[in-house]
Amino acid sequence: MFEQTFKNIDDVLWKDAGCTSELDYTEQTSWLLFLKYLDALEQDKALEATLHGKTYSHILEKPYRWESWAAPKDKNGLLDRNVALTGDDLLNFVNKELLPYLQRFKTNATDPNTIEYKIGEIFSEIKNKIASGYSLREIIDHIDKLRFRSQDEKHELSHLYETKIKNMGNAGRNGGEYYTPRALIRAIIQVVQPKIGDKIYDGAVGSAGFLCEAFDYLKSKGNLTTRDLQTLQRSTFYGKEKKSLAYIIAIMNMILHGIEAPNITHTNTLSENLADVQEKDRFDVILANPPFGGKERKEVQQNFPIRTSETAFLFLQHFIKMLKAGGRAGVVIKNTFLSNTDNASISLRKLLLESSNLHTILDCPGGTFLGAGVKTVVLFFEKGAPTKKTWYYQLDLGRNLGKTNPLNDTDLVEFVELQKTFAESAKSWSLNIKDIDQSTFDLSVKNPNAKEETIHRTPIEIIEEIRSLDAGSAEVLAKIEEIL
Numbered sequence: 001m002f003e004q005t006f007k008n009i010d011d012v013l014w015k016d017a018g019c020t021s022e023l024d025y026t027e028q029t030s031w032l033l034f035l036k037y038l039d040a041l042e043q044d045k046a047l048e049a050t051l052h053g054k055t056y057s058h059i060l061e062k063p064y065r066w067e068s069w070a071a072p073k074d075k076n077g078l079l080d081r082n083v084a085l086t087g088d089d090l091l092n093f094v095n096k097e098l099l100p101y102l103q104r105f106k107t108n109a110t111d112p113n114t115i116e117y118k119i120g121e122i123f124s125e126i127k128n129k130i131a132s133g134y135s136l137r138e139i140i141d142h143i144d145k146l147r148f149r150s151q152d153e154k155h156e157l158s159h160l161y162e163t164k165i166k167n168m169g170n171a172g173r174n175g176g177e178y179y180t181p182r183a184l185i186r187a188i189i190q191v192v193q194p195k196i197g198d199k200i201y202d203g204a205v206g207s208a209g210f211l212c213e214a215f216d217y218l219k220s221k222g223n224l225t226t227r228d229l230q231t232l233q234r235s236t237f238y239g240k241e242k243k244s245l246a247y248i249i250a251i252m253n254m255i256l257h258g259i260e261a262p263n264i265t266h267t268n269t270l271s272e273n274l275a276d277v278q279e280k281d282r283f284d285v286i287l288a289n290p291p292f293g294g295k296e297r298k299e300v301q302q303n304f305p306i307r308t309s310e311t312a313f314l315f316l317q318h319f320i321k322m323l324k325a326g327g328r329a330g331v332v333i334k335n336t337f338l339s340n341t342d343n344a345s346i347s348l349r350k351l352l353l354e355s356s357n358l359h360t361i362l363d364c365p366g367g368t369f370l371g372a373g374v375k376t377v378v379l380f381f382e383k384g385a386p387t388k389k390t391w392y393y394q395l396d397l398g399r400n401l402g403k404t405n406p407l408n409d410t411d412l413v414e415f416v417e418l419q420k421t422f423a424e425s426a427k428s429w430s431l432n433i434k435d436i437d438q439s440t441f442d443l444s445v446k447n448p449n450a451k452e453e454t455i456h457r458t459p460i461e462i463i464e465e466i467r468s469l470d471a472g473s474a475e476v477l478a479k480i481e482e483i484l
Contacts, residue, residue, distance in 0.1 A: 002156050005142050006164065012138050018131030022168045027245050029164070030252045031126050032143050037255060038119070039066035040148040059116060064101050069093060071144040079141065091133040099123055115261045122251055124266070125244035151258075158212075158256035165207045165249060180206070180289040180332065181368060184378070185213045187412035188330035191360065191380055191419055194218060194285045196228050198236065201283035203269040203290070203318055205239030208250035210287035212257045219258075233259060238283065240269040270296055270314050273303040274321045282324040289332035290315030292374060306351065308344035313337070316348060316379075320355055323383040329356075335363065335375045338443040349441040353433060356381040360419055363394045363445045367401030377445070391422040391430050394447050424449070 009029055013019045019028060042058055042065070049056035062068055074080040085093055106120025130136045147153045165179055194200055194214055202210045218232060237259065241247045247266045254262040294311030301307045304317050312333050319331055337345060338361070352358055360380035368376060381387075393415045401407055418428050426449050436442060 002146060002153075002160055005145055006160050008142050009139050012135050012142070013130070016130055016132055016135040018129040023245060024129055026164050026168045026249060027126075028129055028139075029143075030248050031122065031128075032139060033146070033161075034122060034248070034252055034255070035066055035070070036143050036146060037148050037252075038115075041115075041260070059119070061101075064098055066144075069098065070140045079144070084137070085133075086137040087133040089133065090136055091128075094128050094136065099126065099128065112265070113261065113263060118251060118261060118264075121266045122248050126248065154256060154258060158253070158258075161253060161256050162212075165209075165253065180209050181407045182209060182213060183407045183409045183412060184332075184364070184368065185209050185287070186217070186409060187362075187416055188287060188332075188378060188380075189214055189217050190416045192285060192287065192328045192330045194287075194328075196221070196224070196231060196236075198284035200237050200285040200287065201322060202239045202286070202288045203322065204288050204315055205241045205250050205264060206246050206289070208239060208253045208262070208264065210289070211237045211239055211250075211262075212253055214285075214287060215254075215257055215259060233261075237263060239264045240267050241265075242268045268300075269318060270300050270303065270311070272318075274305065274317065275303075277321050279324075282322055282327065284324055284327050286319045286323055286327065286329040286331065288315070288319060288329075290319075292334045292376075306344050306347045308342075308348075310344070313344060313348055316352070320352060320383070323356075325384050327383045329379070329381050329383075331379050331381075332364075332376050333379060335377045335445065338377060338445065341440060346440055349443060352379070352381065353387045353441060356383050356387065357385050358387045358390050358443075359422075361390055361392050361443070361445070362415060363392065365395055365397055365401060368395075368407055387433050389430050389432055390443070391419065391428065392445060392447070393418065393428045394445060394450075396427055426450070 006029075010025055013025045013028060019025060038059070042056075042060070046056040046058070058065070067073070069085060072080045072083040102119055102123035104120065105116050106124050109117035109120055111117060112121075128136075130139065146157065148157065162182070168179065189210075194217065196218060200211065200214050202208070205211065215232060215237060218236070224232075237254070239250060239262070241250055241264060244266070247264065250264050251262055254264070290312045292310075292312040295309045296311055296314055301309065301314070304314055306313070306317055308314065316331060316333060316337075319329055323329055337348070340346075358379060358381045360378075362378040362380070364376045364378065366375050395411070395415060397411055399405065414425075414427070418425060422428075422430060424430065427447070429448055431443075
């Protein structure tokens with residue numbers, strides 16, 4: 001039922017003049033979905049308070065609760081069409097009253113970790129893009145059918161929401177920056193092996209795929225105590241995100257996965273000066289796919305010891321600094337990082353090798369990131385002792401990746417298994433860091449075990465050679481005849 005509801009919402013948005021892309025569909029669905037979720041959360045808390053003989057203090061004032069403006073019910077529990085707003089009345093209420101009211105929560109909240117602050121943060125930059133009040137009414141009616149009460153319902157909704165994020169990532173334009181293939185994330189997590197009590201961080205959180213998958217990974221361990229569950233809820237997952245669309249998607253994605261008040265901050269991570277980072281700011285685990293190809297202004301570059309305009313290289317410096325001693329990281333980056341000859345790239349490779357044990361490099365095939373032609377690698381490192389040896393794995397799948405043939409979990413099973421012992425194979429090998437050029441610290445992927453590729457000629461090339469041989473034979477025969 002939920003899947004059909006999401007399809008119905010997309011159909012309405014597709015017809016609406018205000019929404020033009022999959023990014024718009026996801027954004028507009030997200031803020032409405034969040035308000036529906038908030039209503040369900042408040043109802044549950046109010047019921048719990050009543051059962052304990054207490055009075056529940058609602059987060060939202062009555063006129064701004066979902067049950068008041070979006071889905072007022074009659075005595076039979078059906079939508080009361082006499083009270084429910086629609087058309088221009090609904091648009092005016094949402095644009096001029098509801099959204100400004102929600103935006104004020106950011107300035108009124110005292111603690112950034114509260115759901116009140118998150119409400120204000122989410123709606124600080126959200127605009128209603130749905131142009132028709134009748135379309136908005138239709139979408140609200142569809143969303144009102146969704147339920148967040150049971151774990152099964154939340155699980156199905158989170159699965160459908162992930163599919164929406166994936167579709168957005170496949171939609172072209174800049175949608176791909178919000179979506180890292182979940183199979184790759186799960187493999188990275190299996191190598192890094194976060195545990196209960198670790199503080200896990202993604203400074204380029206996007207749609208929060210890394211944090212959601214890490215939550216599922218830790219939750220699946222079983223035999224968790226009440227304290228463990230509270231630790232996962234309150235003090236395990238942290239993220240930062242610059243863009244408002246990604247921010248609301250990350251919050252909604254984590255909520256649907258079961259984290260009520262995610263520790264996601266709406267900020268430009270790179271605007272923070274690394275010189276100001278203290279021990280209390282550091283994390284045990286970093287999992288991230290920072291944006292590549294971006295360019296940062298000179299005033300932002302001033303925050304980093306190695307100056308470069310390349311966004312991904314600034315993020316890598318940030319991650320190295322933000323790791324605790326002994327902390328582990330899995331970070332996706334362009335494969336050109338391994339071999340670029342500019343001063344910043346060389347200095348950054350030197351910094352990484354000297355400050356951390358870069359124990360593993362996973363070389364990903366082209367097409368891993370749909371819609372992005374950039375080849376990537378995953379760097380796995382542990383903060384502390386310098387690197388002595390790095391193990392490489394070349395993910396050669398023997399097929400082209402694409403929308404209809406994406407990366408899957410099975411593709412990465414061998415990598416995860418061989419990585420446990422840094423085993424050598426046709427696709428994996430180790431490199432002694434003392435053997436690399438100490439002036440460039442070149443870490444290029446060069447598989448010493450790769451078989452030389454047999455070059456097969458095309459039929460046209462073969463025919464041309466036959467013709468050439470025939471011509472040569474004819475010439476020889478002609479000369480023999482002359483002699484005779």
